[in-house]
Structures are given as C-alpha cells and as structure tokens.
Amino acid sequence: xxxxxxxxxxxxxxxxxxxxxxxxxxxxxxxxxxxxxxxxxxxxxxxxxxxxxxxxxxxxxxxxxxxxxxxxxxxxxxxxxxxxxxxxxxxxxxxxxxxxxxxxxxxxxxxxxxxxxxxxxxxxxxxxxxxxxxxxxxxxxxxxxxxxxxxxxxxxxxxxxxxxxxxxxxxxxxxxxxxxxxxxxxxxxxxxxxxxxxxxxxxxxxxxx
Numbered sequence: 001x002x003x004x005x006x007x008x009x010x011x012x013x014x015x016x017x018x019x020x021x022x023x024x025x026x027x028x029x030x031x032x033x034x035x036x037x038x039x040x041x042x043x044x045x046x047x048x049x050x051x052x053x054x055x056x057x058x059x060x061x062x063x064x065x066x067x068x069x070x071x072x073x074x075x076x077x078x079x080x081x082x083x084x085x086x087x088x089x090x091x092x093x094x095x096x097x098x099x100x101x102x103x104x105x106x107x108x109x110x111x112x113x114x115x116x117x118x119x120x121x122x123x124x125x126x127x128x129x130x131x132x133x134x135x136x137x138x139x140x141x142x143x144x145x146x147x148x149x150x151x152x153x154x155x156x157x158x159x160x161x162x163x164x165x166x167x168x169x170x171x172x173x174x175x176x177x178x179x180x181x182x183x184x185x186x187x188x189x190x191x192x193x194x195x196x197x198x199x200x201x202x203x204x205x206x207x208x209x
Contacts, residue, residue: 020156030205031206037074048193048206049192049207055132055138056092057090060083060084060087061190062179062182062186064083065190066118066182067113069118069181095123096123096126125180140173146166154202156201157201159201163188170191171187
C-alpha cells in the first residue's frame, strides 16, 4: 500500500487475528493477507516478492502503487487489466506522449481509478522517465535493495515494517529526479512487490529459499 496506509503484508492488511502463516484451502501455509480475498492468492504465490526488472515494468509498479494510495491493494489488482489498456501497457515513451485528450479519456475511464492528481502524476512521471537512459530507472531502484543478510525473516505480520531507511532513501532519490507520488511508504510497497525485499513470512510456502 502507499503513504498514509500500511504496506501490503503488514498487520493491518490481514484479518484482525492475522499473525503467523495460515493454511489455505490447499493446505499450504501462506501470509494471512493472501487469504483475505480470492484474487490475492495467485498474486501472492506468483508475483509478490519476486524480482521485477525493466524500466517499463517498474514504471507500471510505481504508477499502480501511487493509484493505490488511500485504497486497498485489491482495488488496484482487480483493475490492473484496465490500467494496462488505458496506459498503453505502461510503455514509458507511449505514456510520455499522451495528450490533453488522453488525459480527459483517462478521467472518464471506468476501468481505472479516476483520480485527477494520480493521473497527472503518472503522466508527469512518464515524461520525466522518457528523458532517462535505458535501464536507468531499473538501476536506481535496485541500487536501494538492502542486503538480505542484514534483514531478519518476519515470522508474523507484526514483524513487517511499513517504512525502512532504504525506502526513505529511495523515495528521496526518486523525488530528487523529479518523480511524484513516491513517498517512503509507497517506495517500500514497491520494494516488496518487486522483490527488493522478501517479506513473505518465515513459514510461507511462497518464500524464496
């Protein structure tokens, strides 16, 4: 999740009794938040916490984390197909070329979150990123990945932070380069989603060895 709310995977994102990994219908232990909505299971098992590389792919994650601010992640996940269609697959050069007519189209699109500030930030970010060298966004984001050896393995959701020194530093670096809607909590949610950190609980079947 993003600034002002907890990141996905924290104690506030699962059931009230969430703590340690919980067995799903198939018997596999998972992070409790993965069982709070049916759409979460595949995302949890196959995407969340897996390394993501590529400028366009990371731009998509940045944009979706920004749109999620103040909302639950499931709201964004269920609209992801609509977001991809509306934003030209999040190809940076294509979004950077969006016109005022495209902006009005987005504001009227029921397949996405029609928030003017978030749409404007996404378009502005694309224009900034279009001026970067290929691979520059990927390199900047991944340069803030913490050393796994220095991180403890979370046993319960209460062990998962919402902000870290690394996410604060990443937020500052992105803002310094002109990007918007990239606060420290958004940056940490990005780090979780893109595999810079592995916040699957210790007993979770999806945790990487």
